Amino acid sequence: MNTDPSMSWDNLQRVAVAWHEARFPLARPTHVALKVASEVGELADAVLADQGTNSATGDGDVLGEAADVVIATMVLLGRWRPGDDLMAAVRDKLNLLCDPSSGHRAALRSALGETA
Numbered sequence: 001m002n003t004d005p006s007m008s009w010d011n012l013q014r015v016a017v018a019w020h021e022a023r024f025p026l027a028r029p030t031h032v033a034l035k036v037a038s039e040v041g042e043l044a045d046a047v048l049a050d051q052g053t054n055s056a057t058g059d060g061d062v063l064g065e066a067a068d069v070v071i072a073t074m075v076l077l078g079r080w081r082p083g084d085d086l087m088a089a090v091r092d093k094l095n096l097l098c099d100p101s102s103g104h105r106a107a108l109r110s111a112l113g114e115t116a
């Protein structure tokens with residue numbers, strides 16, 4: 001399998017799911033959820049290594065480990081919740097975070113000592 005640099009999110013997710021189904025046909029959602037958690041740990045280790053605070057945790061490949069987190073998440077949702085649109089959920093969450101009337105924004109203003 002190979003990916004085109006201009007490939008859409010949906011097509012990248014389809015490739016990730018097809019690869020995972022071929023490589024791990026008997027996997028269950030809990031296995032992949034644990035893989036997501038494991039990859040988040042590897043990302044944290046990479047950040048620590050990149051900052052030089054823990055040289056025993058790898059080479060500090062922050063970008064590569066972040067990609068692993070995304071791929072594992074794409075597989076988890078694409079394989080067992082194919083009706084869920086992960087990118088739409090990401091957009092919705094970002095819109096909420098950036099909405100000045102949302103609790104998130106209000107909390108930020110409060111933390112900065114500003115009033116609405």
Ligand SMILES: [Mg+2]
Binds near residue numbers: 039042064065068
């Ligand atoms: Mg990894």
